[in-house]
Amino acid sequence: MPSKPSRAARRLAARAAALALTGALAGAVVSPAAQADAPVAHPTAYVDPLIGTASGGNTFPGATLPYGMIAWSPTSTTGDQTSTGAANGYEYGVTRMRGLSLTHVNGAGCNPGAAGDVPIMPFVGDVTSSPSADTKDAVYASGFSHADERAVPGRYTVGLESGATADLAVSERAGVADFGFPAGKPANLLFRVSNSLNGSEDADIEIDAAHRKVTGSVLTGAFCGRRANGGTNNRKSYYRLHFSATFDRDFASTGTWRDGALAPGATSGSGGEGYATGADRAGKGSGGWVGFDTTTDADVHMRIGISYVSRAGAEANLREEIAPRAGVDDVARAGSRAWDRELGSVRIGGGSEDRRTTFYTALYHSLMQPNLISDTDGRYPGMDGVPHRVTRDQGAQYSNFSGWDQYRAQIQLLALLKPRIAGDFAQSLYNFARQNGGVWDRWVHVNGATHVMTGDPSAATLATFYAMGVRNFDHEGAFGSLARQATVPHPDGLSDAGCPGQCAGQRPNLAQYLESHYAAQDVCHCWGGAAETLEDAVADDALGRWARLLGRDEEAKAFEERGRWWRNVFNPAAGDGAGTTGYAQARNVDGSWLTPFAPGSDRGFAQGSSATYTWMVPQDVQGLAGAMGGRDVAAKRLDAFFHKADGSWSVKGGDALRYDPTNEPGIHAPWLYNALGQPWKTQETVREIVDTVYGTGPRGLPGNDDLGTMSAWYVFSALGIYPRTPGSATLLLGAPLFPSAVLDRPQGTDITISAPQADATHPYIDAVKIDGRTSDSSWTPARLVTRGGSLTYRLADRPNTSWATGPAAMPQ
Numbered sequence: 001m002p003s004k005p006s007r008a009a010r011r012l013a014a015r016a017a018a019l020a021l022t023g024a025l026a027g028a029v030v031s032p033a034a035q036a037d038a039p040v041a042h043p044t045a046y047v048d049p050l051i052g053t054a055s056g057g058n059t060f061p062g063a064t065l066p067y068g069m070i071a072w073s074p075t076s077t078t079g080d081q082t083s084t085g086a087a088n089g090y091e092y093g094v095t096r097m098r099g100l101s102l103t104h105v106n107g108a109g110c111n112p113g114a115a116g117d118v119p120i121m122p123f124v125g126d127v128t129s130s131p132s133a134d135t136k137d138a139v140y141a142s143g144f145s146h147a148d149e150r151a152v153p154g155r156y157t158v159g160l161e162s163g164a165t166a167d168l169a170v171s172e173r174a175g176v177a178d179f180g181f182p183a184g185k186p187a188n189l190l191f192r193v194s195n196s197l198n199g200s201e202d203a204d205i206e207i208d209a210a211h212r213k214v215t216g217s218v219l220t221g222a223f224c225g226r227r228a229n230g231g232t233n234n235r236k237s238y239y240r241l242h243f244s245a246t247f248d249r250d251f252a253s254t255g256t257w258r259d260g261a262l263a264p265g266a267t268s269g270s271g272g273e274g275y276a277t278g279a280d281r282a283g284k285g286s287g288g289w290v291g292f293d294t295t296t297d298a299d300v301h302m303r304i305g306i307s308y309v310s311r312a313g314a315e316a317n318l319r320e321e322i323a324p325r326a327g328v329d330d331v332a333r334a335g336s337r338a339w340d341r342e343l344g345s346v347r348i349g350g351g352s353e354d355r356r357t358t359f360y361t362a363l364y365h366s367l368m369q370p371n372l373i374s375d376t377d378g379r380y381p382g383m384d385g386v387p388h389r390v391t392r393d394q395g396a397q398y399s400n401f402s403g404w405d406q407y408r409a410q411i412q413l414l415a416l417l418k419p420r421i422a423g424d425f426a427q428s429l430y431n432f433a434r435q436n437g438g439v440w441d442r443w444v445h446v447n448g449a450t451h452v453m454t455g456d457p458s459a460a461t462l463a464t465f466y467a468m469g470v471r472n473f474d475h476e477g478a479f480g481s482l483a484r485q486a487t488v489p490h491p492d493g494l495s496d497a498g499c500p501g502q503c504a505g506q507r508p509n510l511a512q513y514l515e516s517h518y519a520a521q522d523v524c525h526c527w528g529g530a531a532e533t534l535e536d537a538v539a540d541d542a543l544g545r546w547a548r549l550l551g552r553d554e555e556a557k558a559f560e561e562r563g564r565w566w567r568n569v570f571n572p573a574a575g576d577g578a579g580t581t582g583y584a585q586a587r588n589v590d591g592s593w594l595t596p597f598a599p600g601s602d603r604g605f606a607q608g609s610s611a612t613y614t615w616m617v618p619q620d621v622q623g624l625a626g627a628m629g630g631r632d633v634a635a636k637r638l639d640a641f642f643h644k645a646d647g648s649w650s651v652k653g654g655d656a657l658r659y660d661p662t663n664e665p666g667i668h669a670p671w672l673y674n675a676l677g678q679p680w681k682t683q684e685t686v687r688e689i690v691d692t693v694y695g696t697g698p699r700g701l702p703g704n705d706d707l708g709t710m711s712a713w714y715v716f717s718a719l720g721i722y723p724r725t726p727g728s729a730t731l732l733l734g735a736p737l738f739p740s741a742v743l744d745r746p747q748g749t750d751i752t753i754s755a756p757q758a759d760a761t762h763p764y765i766d767a768v769k770i771d772g773r774t775s776d777s778s779w780t781p782a783r784l785v786t787r788g789g790s791l792t793y794r795l796a797d798r799p800n801t802s803w804a805t806g807p808a809a810m811p812q
Contacts (some may be wrong), residue, residue, distance in 0.1 A: 003330055020428045038350075039742065043343035044336050046353075046360040048713055049151040052705055054698035056093040056662070058107045059365060059705050060537040061090060061151035061171045062100070065335055066342040067349055067398065067421065069317075069372040070306055071104040071308075072175050073156060075119045075197070077137040082199065082273075082281045087113040087199055092698035097121075099192055100156075100166055105445070106368045107135060110224040110231070110452075114445050116197030116216050117241045121190040122164035122179045123289070127264070130257040131190055132273075132285040134322040139570035140190060150443055153343075154335025155328070155444040169332035172372055173317035174305040176331050183298040187291060188253075191216065191245075194273045194285035198222035205288040207254045212247040214290060215311050217587040222275045223445040224452050224502065226540060229527075233498030237273040238448030239381060241306060246496040248301040253291035259284050260752040301327070307444060309387050313375040320376040320584075321658045331474070342367055345417040346715070350739035350758065357696050359718050365711035366413050370398035370425045373446055381447040384435040384472040393472070395420065401444040403457025404535075405664050406713025410412075411461045412723040413712040415468040418784060419747055425473030426465050429458055430478040439492070442487055451502040454527040454606045455535025458482060462724035463542035466549060479546055483555060486536075486543060487514075493525060500527040508532060512589065518568035520589035521604050529594070530569045530604035531588040531665075537566040542727030566617050570627050574599075574610075576657075580637065582628045584614040608665035609656040614784050615641070618668050621675035622812055635676040641669060642685055649733035651689050651701065661693045662703025667713050671722045671732045674778040675811045680799035680807060682778075683735045686717050689738065719743075719753060720793065721780070724811050729782035735763050735795055738811035749788025749796045755795055762795040765803060771811075778804035779811040 040046065042562070052059035062073020064544055075087040076094040085094030088104050089112070099119020108114055123140055131140040148159035163182035168175060181187035194203035200344045205216035221238040225231050237596045255262065256269030260283055263269065271286035292300055305318025322331060343363055348356065349779040374380035374397035379392040381436040390397050398421070414420045432441045436449055440459075443452035459482045468474050485507055493505035502580045508526035513519050513536070521529035541563025547556035564583075574583040576599045586594040586604025599611040615638070617624040625634035642659050653660040660666055670689060693702045694714050701710055717720045720736030736755040768775050769792040770784065804810070 007127050013760060019290045021632070022254050038348040038601065039740065040349070040356065040360070042340055043360045043363070044153045044339045045125070046356040047153050047339070047343070047364045047366070048361050048696065049090065049153065050698050051358070051361045051696060052107065052365065052698070052701035053090055053526045056699070056703050057705055058087040058109065058113070059574055059697075059701065060088045060104045061149075061156060062104065062157040063154055063168045063175065063335070064104070064368060065154055065172050065482070066367050067172070067370060067372055068170065069173045069367075070102055070170050070171055070175055072100055072102055073104050075099045075101045075195075077114050079136045079138075080278065081132070081135050081137050081195070082277045084116070087111040087704070089116045092146075094146065096137070097160075098137050098143055099190070099195070100168065101239060106365060106707055107710070108223075108402065109704040109706060112197035112226070113614070114223040116365035117220065118216070118243055118643070119192040119195050121192065122160070122166055122181065123188045123190050124162040124164050124181060124185055125188070125304035127188055127190070127255055127262070127289050127291075127485060128262050130262045131287060132194070132257060133260040133283050135282040138157060147741070149431040152336070153339035155332040167328050168589050169328045169335055171321035171331060172375065173307070174303070174321045174326050174346050176322060176326060177302045177304070178328050179302065181292070181294050181298045181300070181312065183294050185294060187294045187298065187300070188289045189300070189302075190287060190289045192285070192287045192588070193218050194271060194287065198225050199273040199275045199277075199281055201274070202272040203286050204271065205256060205268065205286065207256070207267040207288055207290060209251050209254060209267065212250060213245065214288070215242075217242040218754070219272065221445070221448050223443070223448065223450045225275050226277055227500035227501055230464075230498040231502065231505070232449055233502050234452075238312050239308055239446040241308060242311045242314045243304055243306045244311055244318065244788075245302055245304040247290070249292065249297070251290040252287070252293040256286070256288040258286040265285060277586050279390075292801045293708055306372050307375050308381045309375055309379045313377070313379060317376050320736070323810065339364070345744045346719070347742045347744070348738045348740065351737060355718075355737055359715065360698060361700070362694070362711035362714040362718075365705055366410055366708040366715055367418070369707045370421070370428070371400045373397050373399045382435040383432040383447050383449060385447075388431070388435070394427050394600045396426045397431065398425045399432075399444055399446050402441045402452070402707040402708060402709070403430060403461060404453035404455060405709040407457040407460040407464065407726055408709060409712040409716060409723065410708040411464055412468065413715055415465050415470050417743065419468070419470045420472060422470045426462050426470065426478065427473040429462070430474060430481065433458075433481055437483065438481055439490065440482060442506060451498050451504055451506075453501070454503070454531055456486065456507060456539040459486060459539040460542045463727035463746050464723070466546050467727055468781070475552070479543075479550060480634045483543060483547075486540060486559070496525055500524060503527060507536070516568075516589060517565045518587065521586040521594050522588045527606040528586060528604040530584050530610070531606040531608070531613060533569045534566050534584060534613055537563050538616070538619055538726055540565070541725070545727035564617050564623065566620065567623070567627065572627065583610045585610060587687075602656075607663050608660070611641070611657045612660060612666040615672060616665050619727075621672055622810075625676060631676045635673065635678050635681070638669070638672060638676065639681070649688055649692070651685070652693055661689060664709060665705065667710075668722070673806070674732045675755055677805045677807075677810055678735070679778040679804045680801055682732070683764050684799065686734050690714060707800040720755065723777060728812060729785040731780045731785065733765065733768060733778050733780065733791075735765050736793060745788050748786075751784060751788050751792045753793070754790070755793035757795040758793070761797050764796045764799045765793060766796040766800045767794040767803065768792065776804055776806065776811045
């Protein structure tokens with residue numbers, strides 16, 4: 001006789017039916033034409049957290065709030081307990097999981113990336129052996145079907161093949177869950193405290209049956225600790241996550257395990273897994289379980305809080321954020337309202353259902369980070385390893401900064417839409433630098449300096465925040481600190497620890513750089529000398545712009561000059577063998593060029609080829625065009641960057657000589673036509689990318705979302721604007737996808753965008769008005785961002801090859 005489904009299972013089925021009916025009704029009665037001028041009232045209805053969960057997008061579908069500390073999402077398995085199906089624990093094509101983990105990072109590129117702390121697994125059956133000894137996840141894991149899975153902002157629900165169900169909803173630092181089990185069968189919740197995505201140094205669990213409570217922590221870190229290019233440098237711990245969970249019913253049984261040893265009835269345990277992988281880590285780790293009697297009640301309600309400071313902090317976070325009797329529905333409703341408020345910062349009107357879904361999901365992914373690491377009382381773990389408290393002027397301490405990725409698009413969107421969050425984030429990074437001996441790390445995870453990637457993205461980021469009007473941080477102190485990092489050599493700059501991918505030096509071999517005016521490949525102690533030079537030139541130019549705004553003209557002049565040092569790795573004689581010459585190329589300290597050279601090679605570069613990095617001079621496009629032989633020559637070369645020899649598009653990646661939408665060094669390139677006097681080509685190229693590379697469904701992102709960067713690129717492109725260069729508030733103009741959009745500026749006048757003709761057949765700009773005045777420029781003045789205003793487009797179905805083509809109309 002089949003077992004009776006639990007109340008949670010019945011709720012799951014009813015909710016799935018309701019969601020399906022709602023979607024069917026919406027598709028049946030709402031047409032894009034009818035909504036052409038109606039701004040979206042509830043943007044969460046257009047968010048699909050499953051977008052980007054396949055094809056290397058590395059997003060996760062679980063429950064989280066804007067900038068949330070907790071992100072409760074599955075940890076998948078492909079039969080190896082020391083790995084998962086994807087960088088962040090979830091890949092759409094992998095339909096077996098070993099738990100629901102409390103923390104995640106959106107779109108990180110290395111596998112596994114980071115976090116995935118404390119997987120909690122509803123298990124149907126008796127615990128008769130150590131789950132850590134189940135190295136192939138053959139026993140203590142379960143399959144599931146996507147038909148039994150629902151993900152919406154702030155809530156995640158899944159039914160497992162085992163018959164168990166999980167329904168999760170979260171606040172910023174806490175969550176609630178309803179777990180359902182088949183009636184009359186053994187029912188247990190496993191707490192895999194040591195099984196973070198990268199492993200752990202230590203972990204512990206305490207079970208308090210008298211108070212129906214499970215508490216514990218994991219000491220971990222190791223972001224990108226398994227990557228081949230420098231990852232061993234990061235196989236270290238830098239944070240401890242604490243949790244405290246309480247239940248609505250008594251435990252029928254308890255137990256713990258460590259490595260292969262099982263201890264039924266025990267209430268405490270500990271032990272880490274280490275940071276190895278495969279056989280070197282298999283079978284290690286600790287955890288515990290609590291069992292429930294399902295004879296008369298097969299549902300379990302759990303409340304949980306987390307903290308990076310203490311167990312008491314986790315309990316206080318839960319107490320402060322979720323009412324004692326709040327259920328999953330209550331918390332989910334509050335979460336949906338929170339996401340509606342955040343996503344409502346851009347109110348679009350018109351557009352197809354798919355366009356809206358792609359847009360609001362991209363905005364959702366863009367605003368997942370930075371992430372809170374401070375508790376409700378303001379305490380947070382410092383980069384020096386001790387607790388600190390935010391100052392009165394700082395709202396919260398934030399972290400998770402993939403600087404090399406984010407400084408190109410995501411931080412500009414944050415500054416544009418959420419300047420208060422941007423300022424707190426800037427202060428957070430400055431706080432970390434002061435706790436880290438004045439060193440600003442380029443990739444910060446929780447309170448750990450991971451050193452991942454290259455360049456000095458912190459300088460570019462904070463300079464951009466300031467230029468875009470963000471003021472709620474110590475901008476004088478932060479500028480002084482970043483200027484010192486860029487001018488005073490640090491001993492780490494001569495270290496090869498972590499190289500090439502995670503070099504310890506944040507301004508590698510700075511003394512040589514300042515003397516030679518480029519990073520020499522043979523002595524740079526960096527990932528690649530040409531990439532380092534180009535990245536630092538962007539950062540230095542941004543510092544120069546910031547200094548100018550601060551009235552520090554002497555420093556501005558010096559940094560602006562350094563922003564032109566890109567020329568020292570541009571070799572006019574470097575060619576492709578087919579007649580095109582002039583490429584970025586690494587060189588040695590004696591001045592000689594690194595050979596052999598090929599435009600498609602990544603020697604001297606970081607996650608990109610010379611063909612891509614040659615275009616990475618957003619701060620001096622006119623100078624780059626001149627070095628190539630003039631704007632017309634540069635435009636023809638850019639044509640070849642986006643097209644094959646037969647003229648067909650090549651914008652999906654996979655060709656080292658052409659545009660790669662899956663990684664950051666070239667994502668600004670479609671917008672360079674504006675500075676080359678051919679803005680209609682920006683319009684058609686961007687439209688081709690948004691139409692063919694982005695979309696709905698799990699494959700809707702082109703590559704790693706990289707903490708919202710790829711999603712932010714889409715948001716800007718869909719609005720018909722794009723940041724020109726770091727350290728600037730100037731926006732480049734393209735053709736909007738939607739007839740209307742309002743950008744809600746909480747500290748000033750809104751920005752309104754009107755493009756009545758916007759649709760699939762009108763990808764070109766025919767005319768533009770800025771604040772009601774006709775403009776023949778393909779860029780906006782900074783005041784649009786800092787003061788607000790309006791953009792009014794007249795779009796066309798064919799290019800206007802005379803608009804914004806004069807020298808004065810081009811961004812410099």
